[in-house]
Amino acid sequence: MHTVTLGPSGTYSHRAAGAVATDDEIEFRESIRDIVDAVADGDAARGVVPIENSIEGSVTETLDALAERDVAVVREVITPIKHGLLAQSEEFDTVASHPQALAQCREYLDEHYPDASIEAVASTARGVELAGEDPSVAGIGHPDNATGDLKVIAADIQDRRSNATRFFVLAPPAARSDAGGKSSFVVYPGANYPGLLLELLEPFADRGVNLTRVESRPSGEHLGDYLFHLDVDGGLFEERTQAALAEVEEIAENGWVRKLGSYDVEHVV
Ligand SMILES: O=C(O)C(=O)Cc1ccccc1
Numbered sequence: 642m643h644t645v646t647l648g649p650s651g652t653y654s655h656r657a658a659g660a661v662a663t664d665d666e667i668e669f670r671e672s673i674r675d676i677v678d679a680v681a682d683g684d685a686a687r688g689v690v691p692i693e694n695s696i697e698g699s700v701t702e703t704l705d706a707l708a709e710r711d712v713a714v715v716r717e718v719i720t721p722i723k724h725g726l727l728a729q730s731e732e733f734d735t736v737a738s739h740p741q742a743l744a745q746c747r748e749y750l751d752e753h754y755p756d757a758s759i760e761a762v763a764s765t766a767r768g769v770e771l772a773g774e775d776p777s778v779a780g781i782g783h784p785d786n787a788t789g790d791l792k793v794i795a796a797d798i799q800d801r802r803s804n805a806t807r808f809f810v811l812a813p814p815a816a817r818s819d820a821g822g823k824s825s826f827v828v829y830p831g832a833n834y835p836g837l838l839l840e841l842l843e844p845f846a847d848r849g850v851n852l853t854r855v856e857s858r859p860s861g862e863h864l865g866d867y868l869f870h871l872d873v874d875g876g877l878f879e880e881r882t883q884a885a886l887a888e889v890e891e892i893a894e895n896g897w898v899r900k901l902g903s904y905d906v907e908h909v910v
Pocket residue numbers: 647651652653654655691694722739741742763764765766806
């Protein structure tokens with residue numbers, strides 16, 4: 642079975658997927674939700690989705706899909722992101738890209754193309770595809786996508802020199818593993834009282850398990866009701882991580898805890 646990721650060919654997700662699959666094993670989907678669904682429904686062996694960017698923060702579509710569907714996280718892949726502005730010539734009036742890429746280049750676009758219309762599309766590669774079809778459109782994406790009539794009008798246009806994105810490699814629940822140096826959980830406490838979040842985090846602090854990310858997301862139930870995404874520097878094979886999690890499960894007895902799994906981190910260029 643194949644690996645699904647955000648298409649068309651040439652997205653950053655596609656590049657990250659190269660860490661776990663060869664090109665002939667990769668199939669494309671047009672949204673993150675479709676990727677998570679394909680893995681959860683058993684239609685794909687692996688899925689590769691962006692989770693967090695160093696400039697723009699969390700990819701909320703991914704967080705919400707991980708809270709809703711039962712999938713395992715089996716690996717983390719980190720890639721540097723270097724955006725190029727790709728167009729047939731400098732005579733364009735619209736810039737099309739993925740919302741994350743547009744946000745990562747906001748200051749550059751404001752300074753150099755203040756009059757351009759900004760168009761959010763499903764992926765960076767889709768924006769570049771549009772630029773290839775229409776001379777009035779420029780895309781923001783990886784410079785390797787400048788094929789055919791497209792030129793790299795400007796390179797390295799992201800607003801910070803250091804720009805990296807974390808991707809999760811997803812697998813069906815049966816592939817969930819306790820091995821690996823990091824673990825991710827989603828906690829819905831099903832309660833709301835002073836100090837609740839502190840209580841949820843203390844079991845990790847008490848055992849010296851470092852938290853690498855805490856993110857709250859609306860539960861969708863009612864305003865002010867949240868679930869929490871936790872990443873920790875500890876594997877579920879470790880007694881300290883298991884013990885901390887058992888305490889968290891007790892605190893969340895009126896809600897639920899989803900163990901996404903333990904995994905190792907890989908850097909790809
Ligand atoms: O659109 C893409 O290329 C993606 O894979 C999503 C994305 C967009 C911007 C930075 C990192 C990932």
